[in-house]
Amino acid sequence: MRTHRTAGAVLAAALLTGTAMAPAAFAAPPAAASAVAQAAVPFTAATAARAADGGYALSWASPAGSVTVTAVTSPDATTGTALGTAAGTGSLTVAPGTLPEAGRWYFRLVPDSGSPLVVADRSLGLESARNFRDIGGYRTTDGHWVRPGLVYRSNKLSGLTDADQQRLVSQNLTLDVDLRNAMERHDDPDRLPAGVTYQVADVVSLAHGIRFHDSALMTLAEAIAAGLFSGSSNLGQSIGYPFMVNFVGADYAFHDLVTAVTTNTSGATVFHCSAGKDRTGWGTAVLLTLLGVPRETVEADFLASNEYTGNPKAVELDWLRAAFAEVDHIYGDFDTYVREGLRLDAATVETLRARMLTA
CATH class of the missing domain: 3.90.190.10 (Protein tyrosine phosphatase superfamily)
Structure with a gap:
């Protein structure tokens, strides 16, 4: 003992x-x-990664027909800077300088059916x-x-x-x-x-x-x-x-x-x-x-x-x-x-x- x-x-x-x-x-x-x-x-995968030059690489996978991407400065925001629409399983590149400086950028992925998903670096x-x-x-x-x-x-x-x-x-x-x-x-x-x-x-x-x-x-x-x-x-x-x-x-x-x-x-x-x-x-x-x-x-x-x-x-x-x-x-x-x-x-x-x- x-x-x-x-x-x-x-x-x-x-x-x-x-x-x-x-x-x-x-x-x-x-x-x-x-x-x-x-x-x-309805997303099975999704990532957002910021590059050294200040751009972003986004990718996702879902059964949706298309996904519309919006950049927002709060995870709860529903409106922001429209970045484009891509396939239900796809990717999108945000070029450096596209978005102004912010505390943090979040990306709202909105499928043509189902609930949206917010991702961020x-x-x-x-x-x-x-x-x-x-x-x-x-x-x-x-x-x-x-x-x-x-x-x-x-x-x-x-x-x-x-x-x-x-x-x-x-x-x-x-x-x-x-x-x-x-x-x-x-x-x-x-x-x-x-x-x-x-x-x-x-x-x-x-x-x-x-x-x-x-x-x-x-x-x-x-x-x-x-x-x-x-x-x-x-x-x-x-x-x-x-x-x-x-x-x-x-x-x-x-x-x-x-x-x-x-x-x-x-x-x-x-x-x-x-x-x-x-x-x-x-x-x-x-x-x-x-x-x-x-x-x-x-x-x-x-x-x-x-x-x-x-x-x-x-x-x-x-x-x-x-x-x-x-x-x-x-x-x-x-x-x-x-x-x-x-x-x-x-x-x-x-x-x-x-x-x-x-x-």
């Missing part, structure tokens, strides 16, 4: 450094009927927060889409420039959820626009004690073995991801994150850690899985940190998969993790889905 407590204390101390903690990824969402019970948007192009990006724009397994412009993930926000802050204001950001530990928050406090509510959801907080759901020593040994077997470039991260599921303190943080996103109806939410890839990566995986986004898409979003940070080794897929495996090991499935680990009830999950998914 003494050995177990000592190991737990050492691990908790490591977690406090922020180097061995990262958010995990969840399994399929509950099978209960969604609050969004109407017909799904995920990055806001913030100079001081390269990994700041939208978690919207993904299709779910049941044919809905995660709405853009509601929830963002990011790296630390301590260096936001005045221009970056103004861009966040233009996107109606009203809530910032900080997943970092006390030392990180002290050394690099967030620099936010006036009017943005700040909330802490410390993933490695010891406020709830040094407690684990399963043997800390066993989790440590298995994580090291798995990391060595997979050829992990960072054993600390290989260890940290399963502990994001095993450490009780992390449950409270991710519970608070999901609840904050669900209840912030006054505007957009951003959540972040330091690099925006580990704790934030697991938090994103939890949210997207709750919304019904398929695992392969969740994994692709996780790996995108390598592109946004400019570091091809920023994250490794085996780290995220280790967290999912820990969910299955401790709880048997993702639904049970959500219910018993994160203590999120069905009403909260349904409210989250109703808020964030298209009809």
Whole structure:
């Protein structure tokens, strides 16, 4: 027992450094009927990507005969700059200079039958927060889409420039959820626009004690073995991801994150850690899985940190998969993790889905 407590204390101390903690990824969402019970948007694929020259490349797939594209500056806008009409499965290029500078351009895809879909480049192009990006724009397994412009993930926000802050204001950001530990928050406090509510959801907080759901020593040994077997470039991260599921303190943080996103109806939410890839990566995986986004898409979003940070080794897929495996090991499935680990009830999950998914 003494050995177990000592190991737990050492691990908790490591977690406090922020180097061995990262958010995990969840399994399929509950099978209960969604609050969004109407017909799904008739698009099976859609993307918008901004080029370095300021132009945009749009593409989509749908059973429609044709799709009309309009550029808008808000995801809720219905009128804007008409860009053209193309086939139901097609593409459109927006040449540089076609659209004036704006906080962010969204593209409203209107099929000749069925509901429209709004897409956007995920990055806001913030100079001081390269990994700041939208978690919207993904299709779910049941044919809905995660709405853009509601929830963002990011790296630390301590260096936001005045221009970056103004861009966040233009996107109606009203809530910032900080997943970092006390030392990180002290050394690099967030620099936010006036009017943005700040909330802490410390993933490695010891406020709830040094407690684990399963043997800390066993989790440590298995994580090291798995990391060595997979050829992990960072054993600390290989260890940290399963502990994001095993450490009780992390449950409270991710519970608070999901609840904050669900209840912030006054505007957009951003959540972040330091690099925006580990704790934030697991938090994103939890949210997207709750919304019904398929695992392969969740994994692709996780790996995108390598592109946004400019570091091809920023994250490794085996780290995220280790967290999912820990969910299955401790709880048997993702639904049970959500219910018993994160203590999120069905009403909260349904409210989250109703808020964030298209009809």
